[in-house]
Amino acid sequence: MSEFQEKVVFVTGAASGIGHAQATAFLEAGSFVFGVDIQTDFGDLSRQTNFYPFTGDLSQQMVCQEAVATCQRHFGSIDILLNTAGILDGYKTVEETDIDLWQKIFATNVTSMFVLTKEILPQMVQRATGTIINMASVASFVGGGGGIAYTSAKHAVAGFTKQLALDYAEKGLHINGIAPGAIQTPMNAADFEGDGAMAKWVADETPVKRWAQPEEVAAVTLFLASEHSRYMQGTILPVDGGWLLK
Numbered sequence: 001m002s003e004f005q006e007k008v009v010f011v012t013g014a015a016s017g018i019g020h021a022q023a024t025a026f027l028e029a030g031s032f033v034f035g036v037d038i039q040t041d042f043g044d045l046s047r048q049t050n051f052y053p054f055t056g057d058l059s060q061q062m063v064c065q066e067a068v069a070t071c072q073r074h075f076g077s078i079d080i081l082l083n084t085a086g087i088l089d090g091y092k093t094v095e096e097t098d099i100d101l102w103q104k105i106f107a108t109n110v111t112s113m114f115v116l117t118k119e120i121l122p123q124m125v126q127r128a129t130g131t132i133i134n135m136a137s138v139a140s141f142v143g144g145g146g147g148i149a150y151t152s153a154k155h156a157v158a159g160f161t162k163q164l165a166l167d168y169a170e171k172g173l174h175i176n177g178i179a180p181g182a183i184q185t186p187m188n189a190a191d192f193e194g195d196g197a198m199a200k201w202v203a204d205e206t207p208v209k210r211w212a213q214p215e216e217v218a219a220v221t222l223f224l225a226s227e228h229s230r231y232m233q234g235t236i237l238p239v240d241g242g243w244l245l246k
Contacts, residue, residue, distance in 0.1 A: 003226060005030035008075040010068070010120065012058055012112065013085030015039040017185030018135065021214035022082055022221050027051060029222065034071040034078075037085070058085055059107035064115040077127065078120050080225050083113040084135045088187060092147035105149035110156045117164065121173075128172035131225045134161045136177040136236050138243050145181075158236050165234030176224050176232055181240030184211040207242030 009026045013019030014035025023033045023045055032050045035042055042053045052074050056063035071078060086109045089101060113134055124130025139145025140158035158177060165175040182188075182202045191198040203210050220239050223229055238244050 002029040004080075004222075007031045007079040008071070008077060009033045009080040009082065010036070010071055010078045010116075011082045011084060012036045012116070013135075014045065014053075015042045017187055018180065018183060018214045018217045019082070019084040020045065021218035022084060023051065025215070025218040025222055026080075031080075032075045034067075034075060036067050058112035058116070059104065061111075061115050064112055065119055068116065068119040072123075077123050078130070080131045080133070081116065081120050082133050082135075082221065083116060085109075085112060086135055086137075086187075089147040089150040092149070094148045097147065097149050102149045105153050106156070109150070109153040110160065113157065113160060121168070124173055125168065125171050130172070131174040132164065133175075133221055133224050134177040136161065136179040138179055138181045138238065138240050140177075140179050140236060141238075141244055161236060162234040169233045174225075174230060174232075175234060176229070177236040178217060178220055178224065179236050179238045179240065179244075180212070180217050181238070181243040182206055182211045183214055183217060183239075185214055205243070205246075206240070207245060210241065212239065212241060 004026055009031045011019050011023045011033060014023045015037035023035050026033050027048050027050055034052045035045060036054045036056060038057050040055045045051045046053055054067050054070055056067055058064055089105050117132060134157055136157045137145055137154040139151045139154040143151055145151060161175060161177040191202060217239050
């Protein structure tokens, strides 16, 4: 029997890309999965009896709170929180970034993590167990993975993850992050448009010379959520094909 059997997993960004792959992986492992996304179409996930879809904009605090409350009413206490939802900024420089875009990127990519974690954390602390995995990025370590807002936000995600782990490791919580590189998802669809020159350039710049698929990140998520990685705390684990080696 899987160690994730009947565990309650809360996944953001579950309608597509990495979040969708994570939700699928935990469903296959026997978990109950509560998926949140601003999109309404969760695809094949909606046909799974152990999946509950919730549509809402996580940049809004009240939506985050409503999502957590709904999950708790439907499935009970949350065992695993996957803060995966995020948006890009079009690789804009500081001169090209207005305050509205800056705030939107931070609200979606950072503040939603803070609000959801703050809502779910108390029950984990009370039970002295729980896993949180935050979606960082290679842009959490270096420039070039996004524009000024995205890179700044992903650096903040790394800091949030490390401090959270430091504060709550002794209370029984298991907290880490994942830093994907070039993952072929709808969020990166623009790189493949036209002649796909941008996608080819990214692959060529990646030491393994290819893009990864979301399922590869989902597999790493299963490991980080498992007992096998229990001694890892506050780690931001790159899944980047060697991008950060350069």
